[in-house]
Amino acid sequence: MMFVVIACMLAGMAGGYLLRSRKIQFAHRFILGLIWLLLFLLGLELGANKMVVSQFGVLGFEALLLAFGGTLGSILAAWLLWTFCLKKGASK
Amino acid sequence: MKGSLIILSFFATGLLVGVFRWLPAELQYSNASFYVLCLLMFSVGFSIGNDPQSFHQFKTLNLRLAFLPLMTIVGTWIGIIVVGLLVRNRSLTDCLAVGSGFGYYSLSSILITQYKGVELGTIALLSNIMREVITLLFAPFILKYFGTLAPISAGGATTMDTTFPVIVRNSGPDYAIVSIYHGFIVDFSVPFLVTLFCSL
Numbered sequence: 504m505m506f507v508v509i510a511c512m513l514a515g516m517a518g519g520y521l522l523r524s525r526k527i528q529f530a531h532r533f534i535l536g537l538i539w540l541l542l543f544l545l546g547l548e549l550g551a552n553k554m555v556v557s558q559f560g561v562l563g564f565e566a567l568l569l570a571f572g573g574t575l576g577s578i579l580a581a582w583l584l585w586t587f588c589l590k591k592g593a594s595k
Numbered sequence: 596m597k598g599s600l601i602i603l604s605f606f607a608t609g610l611l612v613g614v615f616r617w618l619p620a621e622l623q624y625s626n627a628s629f630y631v632l633c634l635l636m637f638s639v640g641f642s643i644g645n646d647p648q649s650f651h652q653f654k655t656l657n658l659r660l661a662f663l664p665l666m667t668i669v670g671t672w673i674g675i676i677v678v679g680l681l682v683r684n685r686s687l688t689d690c691l692a693v694g695s696g697f698g699y700y701s702l703s704s705i706l707i708t709q710y711k712g713v714e715l716g717t718i719a720l721l722s723n724i725m726r727e728v729i730t731l732l733f734a735p736f737i738l739k740y741f742g743t744l745a746p747i748s749a750g751g752a753t754t755m756d757t758t759f760p761v762i763v764r765n766s767g768p769d770y771a772i773v774s775i776y777h778g779f780i781v782d783f784s785v786p787f788l789v790t791l792f793c794s795l
Contacts, residue, residue, distance in 0.1 A: 507633065508632060508633060508636050508755070508756050509636075509755065509775070511633040511634075511636040511637045511640070512636040512637065512639060512640035513640060514637060514640065515636065515637035515638060515639065515640025515641040515642075515643075515644065516640040516641070516643055516644035517640075517644060518637075518640075518641050518644065519640060519641035519642060519643060519644025519645035519646075520644035520645070521644075522645060523644065523645055523646075523647055526645070527641070527642070527645050530638060530641055530642040530645065531642060533638055534635065534638050534639060534642065534760055534764070535764075537631060537634060537635040537638060537760070538602065538635065538760055538761060538764075539601065539602065539605045540605075540631055541628060541631050541632060541635060541757070541760075542602050542605045542606040542609065542731060543605045543606065543608060543609040543612075544609060544627055544628040544631060545606065545609060545628065545728075545757075546605070546606040546607065546608065546609020546610040546611075546612070546613060547609040547610070547612055547613040547618070548609075548613065548628065549609075549610060549613060549724065550609060550610040550611065550612065550613020550614040550615075551613035551614070551616065552613075554717065554720075555720065555721065555724075556614060558717045558721070559721065562714065562717050562718050562721060563721055565682070565684075565685070565718055565722075566693075566718045566719075566720075566721035566722035566725060567721075567722070567725055568678050568682060569675060569678055569679075569690060569693050569694060569718070569722045570721075570722045570723070570725035570726045570729060571674075571678070571725075571729070572674035572675050572677055572678030572679075572694075573671040573674045573675045573678075573694040573697075573722075573726060573751075574671075574674070574726050574729050574730070574749050574751075575674050576670040576671050576672070576673045576674020576675065576677070577666070577667045577668075577670035577671045577674065577748040577749060577751065578670070578737055578741050578745045578748055578749050579670055579674075579741070580666035580667065580669060580670025580671075580673070580748060581663065581666055581667065581670065581741065581742070581744040581745040581747065581748035581749075582741040582742050582744070582745055583666065584659065584660075584662060584663060584666045584744055585741070585742035585743060585744045585745070586742070587659065588657045588659050588660065588744075589742075
């Protein structure tokens with residue numbers, strides 16, 4: 504399934520490259536609309552999942568703490584790498 | 596700010612519609628989100644291919660970016676260990692197993708349910724969904740305060756599919772290739788790391 508998704512993007516890149524002489528302006532608005540639709544569908548899937556809804560009160564807080572800690576830790580690590588890249592980039 | 600609020604309101608509307616079943620149930624089992632994702636990836640690819648600048652910029656990427664997946668994995672573990680030490684009602688290896696889903700909630704929750712039972716499996720499901728939602732909603736803030744790479748690390752294993760479009764919108768098309776490379780490596784690591792922490 505992952506490869507179908509990547510194949511879609513590669514096909515899009517090929518299509519975009521072939522049509523590069525014409526500027527397609529509406530692509531960015533279209534992408535934003537699709538992101539909204541995808542988020543709506545993600546909410547729909549979770550809301551309709553009885554297990555997720557019924558367990559949310561019991562285990563949700565613990566899950567949120569772990570999600571928050573893990574995400575923040577990785578963000579800080581990425582920030583470290585980013586400042587390192589910027590420094591090296593500037594000295595080139 | 597406005598962008599995140601719009602995204603949040605679409606997500607919240609979806610949740611409400613799902614909880615109260617205002618739409619026919621068939622829609623939930625129709626893989627609609629997968630087709631939308633494919634269309635989205637096609638569009639993102641199209642906009643990258645259509646921009647003559649983007650191929651040029653791939654060449655100027657810093658080679659140090661190859662370490663980004665490692666930073667994501669180690670950073671997540673450190674964050675999880677801090678939370679685990681503060682909360683203390685679950686073993687650190689259990690917490691690390693949940694964290695090593697890196698947002699890949701379907702696989703990590705199935706594996707953890709198999710190894711450790713349904714309660715930790717449910718925590719893994721919820722926690723990794725939350726990581727994905729946090730990234731989708733807060734990518735602009737994460738970018739603003741922690742730099743271009745931070746939204747990619749926050750996305751974990753999902754940066755080559757579900758969070759990919761949001762990352763390209765925020766970090767810029769030059770980082771599309773970094774996002775895919777990162778997602779691929781982290782995604783690949785999930786089954787091994789989750790199994791490792793469950794067997795410790």
